[in-house]
Amino acid sequence: MEIFGQLAGGFATALQPINMLMLFVAIVLGLVIGVLPGLGGTSGVAILLPISLFIKNGALPGSNEVTAIIFLAGIYWGALFGGVITSILFNIPGEPWAVVLLFDGFPLAKKLRRPGLALASSFVSSFVGALVATVLFTFFALPVAERALQFGPAELFAVFVLSFATLIGLGAEAPMKSVAMLALGLLLAAVGFDTITGEQRLNFGLVSLLSGIGFVPVTIGLFGIGEILASAEEQGIGYVEQISARLGLRDVREAFVELGKRIRLVLSNSIIGFFFGVLPGHGATAASFLGYGLARQYSKNKENFGKGEISGIMGPQSAADAAGVASLVPMITLGIPGSPTSAVMMAGLFIWGLTPGPVLFIQHQDFVWGLIASIYLGHLMTFILCLLAVPLLAMIMRVISIIGSYSLNNSMLDVFITVIFGLIGYWLRKLKYPLAPLVVALVLGDSTERELRKALIAGHGSPLYFFNSPLSTILMLGALVLVLIPLVRTIRARRRGAVARPAGVAH
Amino acid sequence: MRPYQVATAAAIALIAAVAMFDSLAAFNPSAGTAPGDVGARWYPFWAAAIMGIAALVVAFRVLTTPQAVEGVFAGRASIFSVLKLAIPMFAYATLIGGIRWRDGDINYTVIPPLGFYIATGLYMGGFAWWLGRYKIWWVAMILVAFPLVIFAAFELGFRVSLPKSFLYEQGALPF
Numbered sequence: 001m002e003i004f005g006q007l008a009g010g011f012a013t014a015l016q017p018i019n020m021l022m023l024f025v026a027i028v029l030g031l032v033i034g035v036l037p038g039l040g041g042t043s044g045v046a047i048l049l050p051i052s053l054f055i056k057n058g059a060l061p062g063s064n065e066v067t068a069i070i071f072l073a074g075i076y077w078g079a080l081f082g083g084v085i086t087s088i089l090f091n092i093p094g095e096p097w098a099v100v101l102l103f104d105g106f107p108l109a110k111k112l113r114r115p116g117l118a119l120a121s122s123f124v125s126s127f128v129g130a131l132v133a134t135v136l137f138t139f140f141a142l143p144v145a146e147r148a149l150q151f152g153p154a155e156l157f158a159v160f161v162l163s164f165a166t167l168i169g170l171g172a173e174a175p176m177k178s179v180a181m182l183a184l185g186l187l188l189a190a191v192g193f194d195t196i197t198g199e200q201r202l203n204f205g206l207v208s209l210l211s212g213i214g215f216v217p218v219t220i221g222l223f224g225i226g227e228i229l230a231s232a233e234e235q236g237i238g239y240v241e242q243i244s245a246r247l248g249l250r251d252v253r254e255a256f257v258e259l260g261k262r263i264r265l266v267l268s269n270s271i272i273g274f275f276f277g278v279l280p281g282h283g284a285t286a287a288s289f290l291g292y293g294l295a296r297q298y299s300k301n302k303e304n305f306g307k308g309e310i311s312g313i314m315g316p317q318s319a320a321d322a323a324g325v326a327s328l329v330p331m332i333t334l335g336i337p338g339s340p341t342s343a344v345m346m347a348g349l350f351i352w353g354l355t356p357g358p359v360l361f362i363q364h365q366d367f368v369w370g371l372i373a374s375i376y377l378g379h380l381m382t383f384i385l386c387l388l389a390v391p392l393l394a395m396i397m398r399v400i401s402i403i404g405s406y407s408l409n410n411s412m413l414d415v416f417i418t419v420i421f422g423l424i425g426y427w428l429r430k431l432k433y434p435l436a437p438l439v440v441a442l443v444l445g446d447s448t449e450r451e452l453r454k455a456l457i458a459g460h461g462s463p464l465y466f467f468n469s470p471l472s473t474i475l476m477l478g479a480l481v482l483v484l485i486p487l488v489r490t491i492r493a494r495r496r497g498a499v500a501r502p503a504g505v506a507h
Numbered sequence: 508m509r510p511y512q513v514a515t516a517a518a519i520a521l522i523a524a525v526a527m528f529d530s531l532a533a534f535n536p537s538a539g540t541a542p543g544d545v546g547a548r549w550y551p552f553w554a555a556a557i558m559g560i561a562a563l564v565v566a567f568r569v570l571t572t573p574q575a576v577e578g579v580f581a582g583r584a585s586i587f588s589v590l591k592l593a594i595p596m597f598a599y600a601t602l603i604g605g606i607r608w609r610d611g612d613i614n615y616t617v618i619p620p621l622g623f624y625i626a627t628g629l630y631m632g633g634f635a636w637w638l639g640r641y642k643i644w645w646v647a648m649i650l651v652a653f654p655l656v657i658f659a660a661f662e663l664g665f666r667v668s669l670p671k672s673f674l675y676e677q678g679a680l681p682f
Contacts (some may be wrong), residue, residue, distance in 0.1 A: 150659050176564045180519055183558035187526055187551055194547035201547055202529055229592055233585040414599045423593060431515050449550045461543035 009371030018062040022071045030078020033507045041079030066370040077378045097284035097320040104312030112308045116251035129318030130379040133325035150218045153454035158475035160448040166293030169482030173434040180435040189445020221418040226425025258379035266318045273319030277326025284323040291319030509574045516566035539581035603625040622672030624682040636678030
């Protein structure tokens with residue numbers, strides 16, 4: 001009961017006019033930042049960190065440290081929602097966790113010509129995911145954070161292996177092509193400095209490759225430019241026109257109906273996303289990929305995935321948003337940032353003279369509960385703003401994306417990487433190589449390697465270390481089963497003699 | 508389709524071989540420092556090995572199973588459509604950084620760097636004129652307005668620095 005009283009106090013703080021105003025401003029800024037490819041929630045929060053100091057010091061009448069944290073968190077919520085808009089409308093992920101929306105969000109928007117429904121589905125499921133996570137945050141923040149810290153490298157590595165296995169086992173294309181693309185992604189992620197020893201790898205003497213190959217230029221190339229080239233070939237140059245999004249009430253109503261049909265998936269993915277988000281250093285991106293895998297595994301319409309299936313949007317989106325909220329849990333409760341964005345926010349807390357951790361809960365109750373209340377209010381506000389402002393954001397995005405968002409990074413190499421991967425993506429698409437495993441492996445590659453090597457060091461080089469704890473054993477066995485699915489499928493098909501020669505083929 | 512599939516799988520296997528060669532130090536006895544540490548090269552070596560094996564299996568399956576008769580491209584027109592987009596894109600990327608190198612004390616410049624803004628203006632204007640068949644004043648407006656809007660939004664608003672032109676180096680333009 002005490003929690004309800006504290007939460008009510010939090011709402012009283014968050015609902016003060018100055019806090020609501022700053023929340024609104026921050027969300028609008030966050031949405032714009034999320035829409036711009038290459039500028040994500042982390043950079044947005046970092047850019048505006050100095051402003052938060054002014055806010056904390058009372059630059060605005062009535063503003064204090066609660067206003068400042070609400071401002072920073074609002075940017076994050078806005079960016080969480082904004083990142084999906086570019087994925088769905090332009091096939092360019094604004095944020096790493098929105099990469100997964102390229103698989104079904106963009107096809108629903110473009111091929112099925114329902115951009116409004118794709119966006120509304122994503123917003124609705126984001127909102128539910130965030131809401132579930134916030135409720136869990138309110139009631140279970142401290143015990144969950146303590147439990148998550150017991151996740152060792154073996155368990156984390158097993159989680160990554162499971163994500164990769166999902167892509168191989170449940171992919172629509174030839175499994176060996178998925179394996180090749182996955183390994184290519186892992187290899188590209190390894191280019192540059194080794195994060196553990198600082199050694200140079202796979203840069204072939206090129207200084208510009210030392211910082212590695214970022215997922216942004218590769219993804220924009222593979223999905224953005226590759227798709228443009230493929231469309232140009234299929235439908236002529238004129239088709240390179242972008243989709244405009246008109247989000248009507250009909251789309252929103254339909255999205256709610258579709259949500260009703262998938263409420264079990266969305267709720268379970270939100271809970272899984274929350275626990276993922278609490279794991280320090282991981283969070284929304286891994287959760288979104290796992291959410292997609294789960295949505296696909298438990299769907300009756302597996303063949304529709306990749307073609308604009310709404311479960312392929314709602315599943316990952318609810319998990320990602322829940323993880324986004326949950327990544328604040330270890331930061332606030334234990335002083336360990338759960339994501340790069342929460343690390344920047346933690347820097348803010350230090351600048352304002354606050355120390356995150358268990359003591360914060362006791363000494364600055366108004367701050368913590370004001371923040372928790374603002375998560376509820378912030379998501380409600382973001383949801384409404386998204387529904388109202390999407391056409392405007394889509395317009396901003398169109399200007400940016402047409403010009404070639406691929407040079408947002410400060411390196412000329414990125415420009416060439418984008419163009420080259422555009423051609424590679426176009427070619428691989430033609431030869432039916434799946435691109436999703438490549439991108440997923442590129443995004444998660446560094447963390448996978450780090451956890452693998454940490455686990456090997458902890459186990460003195462023994463691979464049996466991965467089977468030391470029941471959790472990692474279960475995850476590893478699950479991954480093995482998933483990888484074996486295509487093999488079992490082939491053997492079964494052969495036994496039935498179903499490998500009949502298709503029409504129009506030659507030897 | 509079969510020759511293209513085999514060639515692509517062979518290219519992937521070749522990339523894997525190059526990466527494995529670069530990572531041969533994985534087998535250096537002093538690879539890792541701590542007990543159980545596999546060193547920096549071990550992971551890329553095995554990632555490349557898995558990639559190479561997978562590519563070889565793909566090539567083997569393509570050679571031993573029936574393949575679709577039709578080619579990769581629908582026809583000459585479709586190749587032309589793709590090249591019409593791909594070549595200007597390469598040209599655009601090249602114009603941003605220019606082509607120049609330094610040999611001892613002498614600088615050689617084939618194409619001066621036009622930077623992101625001027626190259627973008629030319630690229631957009633060129634597309635609007637050539638493919639969009641826009642009227643000449645619209646082309647002129649796109650050519651000037653796009654770089655300016657992007658400059659205001661990124662350079663001034665978000666303080667994201669993008670590549671600048673040789674005119675910036677000479678102090679003649681702010682970008």
